Amino acid sequence: MKKLLIAAFLIGGLITSCAPITKDSQPTASIEPNGIDVHTYSNTKEIRTVHLHLDLDVNFENHTIYGIARHEMNPHTCDTAVFDIKGLAINKVTLGKEKSKEKETEYVIGEDDELLGQSLAVKITKDTKYINIYYQTTEKTEALDWLEPSLTAGKKHPYMYTQGQAILTRSWIPLQDTPMNRISYSADVKVPAGLLAIMSASNPEKKSANGMYHFEMKQRIPAYLIALAVGDMEYTSLGDNCGVYSEPELVEACEYEFADLSKMIEAAESIYGEYRWDQYDLVILPYSFPFGGMENPRLTFANPTIIAGDRSMTSVIAHELAHSWSGNLVTNATWNDFWLNEGFTVYFENRIMEKLYGKESADILALIEFQDLESELDRMKDSDHPEDSQLKLQLDLRSPDDGMTDIPYIKGAFFLRTLEAAVGREKFDVFLKGYFDAHAFKTITTEDFVAYLNKELLKPNSISFNTKEWIYETGLPDNCVTLKSDRLDKMKNLAGRVNKGENVFIGSLANAKRSDFISQEWQTFIRGLEPTISNETMNRIDDQFKFSTEGNPALKSDWFHLAVKSGNKKLRPEAAAYLKKIGRRWYIESIYQACRDSEDPDDLVWGKSVFTEAQKNYHFVSKNTIQEILYE
Ligand code: BES
Ligand code: ZN
Numbered sequence: 001m002k003k004l005l006i007a008a009f010l011i012g013g014l015i016t017s018c019a020p021i022t023k024d025s026q027p028t029a030s031i032e033p034n035g036i037d038v039h040t041y042s043n044t045k046e047i048r049t050v051h052l053h054l055d056l057d058v059n060f061e062n063h064t065i066y067g068i069a070r071h072e073m074n075p076h077t078c079d080t081a082v083f084d085i086k087g088l089a090i091n092k093v094t095l096g097k098e099k100s101k102e103k104e105t106e107y108v109i110g111e112d113d114e115l116l117g118q119s120l121a122v123k124i125t126k127d128t129k130y131i132n133i134y135y136q137t138t139e140k141t142e143a144l145d146w147l148e149p150s151l152t153a154g155k156k157h158p159y160m161y162t163q164g165q166a167i168l169t170r171s172w173i174p175l176q177d178t179p180m181n182r183i184s185y186s187a188d189v190k191v192p193a194g195l196l197a198i199m200s201a202s203n204p205e206k207k208s209a210n211g212m213y214h215f216e217m218k219q220r221i222p223a224y225l226i227a228l229a230v231g232d233m234e235y236t237s238l239g240d241n242c243g244v245y246s247e248p249e250l251v252e253a254c255e256y257e258f259a260d261l262s263k264m265i266e267a268a269e270s271i272y273g274e275y276r277w278d279q280y281d282l283v284i285l286p287y288s289f290p291f292g293g294m295e296n297p298r299l300t301f302a303n304p305t306i307i308a309g310d311r312s313m314t315s316v317i318a319h320e321l322a323h324s325w326s327g328n329l330v331t332n333a334t335w336n337d338f339w340l341n342e343g344f345t346v347y348f349e350n351r352i353m354e355k356l357y358g359k360e361s362a363d364i365l366a367l368i369e370f371q372d373l374e375s376e377l378d379r380m381k382d383s384d385h386p387e388d389s390q391l392k393l394q395l396d397l398r399s400p401d402d403g404m405t406d407i408p409y410i411k412g413a414f415f416l417r418t419l420e421a422a423v424g425r426e427k428f429d430v431f432l433k434g435y436f437d438a439h440a441f442k443t444i445t446t447e448d449f450v451a452y453l454n455k456e457l458l459k460p461n462s463i464s465f466n467t468k469e470w471i472y473e474t475g476l477p478d479n480c481v482t483l484k485s486d487r488l489d490k491m492k493n494l495a496g497r498v499n500k501g502e503n504v505f506i507g508s509l510a511n512a513k514r515s516d517f518i519s520q521e522w523q524t525f526i527r528g529l530e531p532t533i534s535n536e537t538m539n540r541i542d543d544q545f546k547f548s549t550e551g552n553p554a555l556k557s558d559w560f561h562l563a564v565k566s567g568n569k570k571l572r573p574e575a576a577a578y579l580k581k582i583g584r585r586w587y588i589e590s591i592y593q594a595c596r597d598s599e600d601p602d603d604l605v606w607g608k609s610v611f612t613e614a615q616k617n618y619h620f621v622s623k624n625t626i627q628e629i630l631y632e
Pocket of ligand 1: 166295319320323342
């Protein structure tokens with residue numbers, strides 16, 4: 001019976017003005033349902049959500065969220081609304097002209113695509129204002145990380161958090177999962193009493209007695225920025241409009257590490273204008289969080305690896321804060337335009353660091369990035385996808401994750417730095433401030449940006465600039481600005497001498513200490529070392545400077561990478577402990593990659609055995625990447 005009803009609805013769809021959803025023309029990855037974004041099935045051109053209300057019950061016993069996604073739609077003339085889902089169980093869908101009156105309706109779930117998930121086509125009428133989707137998450141839900149107490153700092157309570165970017169929100173909420181549409185949202189969330197729930201929205205400062213929490217996000221945001229974290233957390237204020245959520249065990253460390261947060265917000269505002277999201281808080285998640293930071297609006301999600309103990313990782317916060325302008329205020333329309341989010345953010349991050357800590361520090365950070373960019377470009381030239389070094393990406397039929405390389409981030413930032421050099425900082429800042437104002441709370445494509453750039457900056461100043469080459473061609477244009485740092489050059493030299501077999505840590509450097517150099521200097525040193533380095537030399541350096549056991553986790557990542565590449569087995573226990581503790585993808589993937597690429601088959605065996613144990617502490621995002629590295 002149900003099948004027949006669905007068939008009738010499908011045929012009905014053929015004779016309407018909306019894109020019909022028929023068996024033959026089920027939306028698939030090769031169809032672009034809304035014309036531009038290839039990573040969504042939703043028909044946002046015809047009908048779109050304007051406000052989403054979530055009723056959520058977060059159940060830690062069976063690792064399931066039971067939810068109702070109440071979509072308020074715009075005025076339309078459609079008989080079908082298409083949503084994205086992935087790994088969700090849909091229980092029923094109801095419609096209403098008003099909020100309180102619900103009537104069940106039919107829906108069709110499309111074929112399962114490994115990357116995009118499924119389309120959920122709901123039969124509606126022209127006067128449908130509310131679409132309510134009753135659903136639950138499953139063990140296939142990729143956005144959610146459910147952590148046993150042993151994987152938290154306190155080890156007493158379980159923890160759960162979501163990661164939506166790029167296209168994972170559809171795996172915990174049925175919605176139109178495209179950055180092309182912006183929505184406001186509200187939520188009523190029930191969690192076990194004793195735990196705190198926080199979202200990318202207005203947040204509680206204290207736990208409620210009954211585990212019920214209400215949230216409002218009044219500004220319109222893209223779906224990938226809806227986020228939730230639940231755990232044993234406390235709030236620590238760090239200024240008038242900023243603070244940090246963390247497990248109680250981390251409060252003191254957070255207070256020290258993020259003491260400059262207020263100043264950072266002030267610095268950002270002084271460059272590109274008012275912070276428009278009222279409150280700026282951080283939440284320090286467990287170590288499994290797959291990123292350094294994620295710019296969920298009003299509430300940056302951060303990995304505890306940024307608590308280095310010496311404030312050496314605060315540029316990650318500058319980065320996520322900068323996204324409050326580039327990314328959250330002005331959003332990439334599709335994942336092919338990702339550089340509009342990340343390139344602008346890396347540029348702005350550096351400006352914030354310069355304002356707070358001076359030009360020398362900021363240049364050192366940018367130079368380290370430039371080294372990364374050079375090796376990325378080198379690798380890409382001979383890869384299956386050399387076109388990935390264009391700023392404007394072509395990710396059709398590929399995961400948006402494939403675009404998360406140094407290109408959108410660093411080539412993007414150097415494009416803006418080169419533009420800045422061509423017109424002068426003063427004019428460039430006026431232009432960028434105007435850009436954020438003109439596009440606030442909008443989503444834009446690369447082409448929109450180019451048109452705006454020509455009209456507002458290049459034409460009025462009669463400047464000819466190779467914009468097309470920067471954006472649509474591979475590699476790095478010749479006019480890219482260059483930076484120099486004597487301090488980093490010195491470290492490169494030092495590494496060069498080690499590579500030649502010289503014992504540099506006798507004589508003047510015999511008493512050198514770790515604290516004699518900042519972590520970026522050490523990073524340059526470690527990256528300058530060749531894999532031909534002998535075990536003996538590496539172990540001696542490690543004894544003196546303790547890279548494997550102390551301090552900055554970014555350095556550890558580089559050090560263990562070198563250990564695998566140089567065949568150093570002595571450092572394996574420390575490397576294994578690191579890989580089991582930390583789930584931040586950029587830190588761990590290079591180590592596993594070295595295991596895979598090693599000529600010694602024992603390295604891959606070792607990597608696989610570490611991964612087998614470590615993966616319970618990895619979010620899907622990292623697990624999936626490492627699985628591919630080791631097994632495909
Ligand atoms: N928005 C990104 C993280 C992201 C990108 C998640 C694409 C999923 C898909 C975030 O702002 C970011 O870039 N984080 C970096 C910070 C670094 C560049 C300072 C990270 O996690 O390392
Ligand atoms: Zn970013």
